[in-house]
Amino acid sequence: MRRLISAALLLLAFGTAAEAAESTKPPAQHWSFSGMFGTFDRAAQQRGFQVYKEVCAACHAVNLLSYRHLRGIGYQEDDVKAIAAQAKVMDGPNDAGEMFERAGRPSDKFARPFPNENAARSANNGAYPVDLSLVVKARVGGANYIYALLTGYGTAPADVKIADGMSYNAYFPGRQIAMPPPLNADGVTYQDATKATIEQQARDVTTFLAWAAEPELEARKQMGLKVLLFLIVLTGILYAAKRKVWAGIH
């Protein structure tokens, strides 16, 4: 612990701006959910869920989501039941004291790809695929960063040496990332016949993850508009009242 603390203080003292400056700033994208009137694009969210399920879920968990939350991106109750039922969930102990596997239910959390961090690391060359529930909120640049990262793979400049099993990504701090390029063109087949380019998949899955991080976003902005409207009228009345009360004072 002592060493940890001195390491922390050392980091504090010298900072790591050099490392941060090594990555490229993600360009701003247009998102349907940004701005005061922003809402999530339902079709993009569902496509993004498909990308997550078929690609990301092989390594990344979304620990904070339950299947029931999928109602929030436009799935009906029966759809949610069907999606949940595809998962195998360990339950128990039963009356005989044994654990058993059953089909998932809407109240279950999303199935995890690995039982624990050690299993995840051992399967991924020592790197830990982070939980994606909050990743859009937990990174500087938010959705722009996630999109840039997913589309930012490329060949390293000649002067950059990439370690074994690492990939070059201009947007990742340090520019070396353990995650191989996750998306391939037509890697998923969209049900709504949208062409599954890498950019399209990245945009869709980012929309899905933005919702996963802030499922309250639409309710929040809608309530916010009403609250602001009310407060502006109220404050106008309060100003008029103040003027009237103070009219005789000089």
Place this chain on the structure above:
Amino acid sequence: MAAPAFNNALVRWIDHRLPVFSFMHHELHEYPTPKNLSYWWNFGSLAGIVLVLMILTGVFLAMHYTPHTAFAFESVERIMRDVNYGWLVRYMHMNGGSAFFIIIYIHIFRGLYYGSYKAPRELLWILGVVILLLMMATAFMGYVLPWGQMSFWGATVITNLFSAIPLIGDSVVTWLWGGFSVDNPTLNRFFALHYLLPFAIVGAVVLHLVALHRFGSSNPLGIDVKGPQDSIPFHPYYTAKDAFGLGIFLILFAGVVFFAPNLFGEPDNYIPANPLVTPPHIVPEWYFLPYYAILRAIPDKLLGVIAMFGSILVLFIVPWLDTARVRSAKFRPTFRKFFWVLVVDCFVLGYVGANPPEGWFVIVGQVATFYYFFHFLILLPVLGLIERPLPLPQSISAPVLKPAEGKA
């Protein structure tokens, strides 16, 4: 105080035995207030309202929060996702903390500008500084509770400051932690204290108000109320003015809570605490950045800690450091300029505190730190002695221009 005649018989009956109605009438209704208070005087009552908001939202958050290292992070996310309107309560509390500090800082600078701390209001000012210290402790511990990366590492860095104390430093830190690192006992006690300290703040606020009502508010001219023509009853005049100010505040506050709730936050705090991974750049909440810059401006750890705490403690003696006999900066042209330099200096300190201490940030941080103490320890006493203030008006109701007009 003469008991007012209440119309309601029940009110009369109660008031005869328990004079709460007389008290409220005296302290809120007839309480004579200078008639020339500007909108800068709104921030006191605003701070009180935000304190109530923080306590109410905090109580509801505590009903759903779990102070355990294994569950704290997820319990906060449960509030955000599964508790009805939990996101609203949590975002109000989170941003309420920032709003509280913005309001308090404006309130303090208002006091510095208008010399509100001068006799006979020294204790009123000192109680205010006590409230600031309590707020800082409360806010620091509150930030630890979500148990994100910044919570954990912020707590580690700040508690480690106490290890700078000679001889007993390490033992003090172990005692603060309740163990040999920031861990579950630390989180538990921080939660208990985070729930307790706001009530200590309420107590200090009550004393602050008692001291305030002894001589009444100071005012932009900085001269005493000379008679009834200079003052007006608090209600309805200042209740109306404060209500309007509250409306403006709520519009801004709602704008942040509903449309940019993470504006003041660090993305890293949405990563669960991990004692094995240090974030590349540990920064405290924005309202601590100036102190953080002062801490890091001094190459020696112990002296840095002393300077950081000293930057607050110096405020306690401001009433005696300032030797000027005129209160308001309105009549002190030189002091007024230096006041704004101090304001800029604090922003510079905040900016330096937000950046890693390397390159020119180090020099700027040291110069700004020096100036901060120079302002209070050298400038205030010296300026009060050598500055020639402008002539003061006769009274609040006779403004400065009156005599000039009379001559013309």
